[in-house]
Amino acid sequence: MLNLEESPARLFAALGDATRLGLIKRLSNGAEQSIAQLGEELPISRQAVAKHLDVLQSVGLVRRTRRGREVLFVLEPKTVAQARRWLTQVSAQWDDALGRLKMFVESQP
Amino acid sequence: MLNLEESPARLFAALGDATRLGLIKRLSNGAEQSIAQLGEELPISRQAVAKHLDVLQSVGLVRRTRRGREVLFVLEPKTVAQARRWLTQVSAQWDDALGRLKMFVESQP
DNA sequence: CTTTTATGCAACCATATGGTTGCTGATTAA
């Protein structure tokens, strides 16, 4: 897996597509699903779906398993959590900064 | 502001670039900063920085204010929180699914 | 008033991205 800690950009980029977000949402029900299944309701070709899944796998958002002739995909919630953590840190730093500003203002005579 | 609730894809796409993540991190200290300031340490042209800031503003991640001849940018933590919320929901749905699976397995004779 | 500073606008360029189609190979079903 790539180093997402120091470069979450690729991870967010993988999330930055409506089709891929849909796939993730669909996979978040916990079920393993094949490429054909995942593409059933989508208005794009199977190959397009496969490419999207490749992108998701390349950043570790999904894991693939072969079973016979089909390939099953499952969500990797740890990677979702990594993205969440980055945003949480930004929010926390923001809150800290505002807190310090408030303290400074209140300490003025 | 665009409707991010039903289409967080554009929001994640805006986060999907290392330069923009750097800008966000830099802005998370709470200080308003100009385009020139934000681009000081970056190895790209001022126009490139301005374009990145346009992207961030177009999804509501930053807000711009004009002061004299310069334009100041400030982080919009509410939008960061929106992205975080989407990821949280995916995680929660995943946890629910696993919980139901566990209950089902344990209820088997 | 002249110069510097900070930004905006527009054209341009190379590459990435999201999509397609056609063909091939392997596995399951009839």
Place this chain on the structure above:
DNA sequence: TTAATCAGCAACCATATGGTTGCATAAAAG
């Protein structure tokens, strides 16, 4: 065994993206 299903590979295409340069404008500083 033959037919249907699921996936992989490769080429191709249009548009988006991230970057550049050159010139213009407005405000602050000298």
